[in-house]
Amino acid sequence: KHHLSEGYFSYRMDGFGPVVTREEELVAQIITSHKSGFISAKKYLQRSDAFFSFRDANNSERIFKKISELERGV
Helix, strand or coil: CCCCCCCCCCHHHHCCCCCCCCHHHHHHHHHHHHHCCCCCCHHHHHHHHHHCCCCCCCHHHHHHHHHHHHHHCC
């Protein structure tokens, strides 16, 4: 009743890992992840790659440059 209704992003269909709703599922998923060396399943890696444009440490720099461009009217 008090939860936000689901928007365009579905954690089950678009998320970057399994969705669990019970404590037992969470524990089982943590154990499974540990056994796999915390390597994500291929489908989750593909989703992540499709969603994020960059995978680096330059996010703050890109944001700063865009804000500066907006301020200058570029």
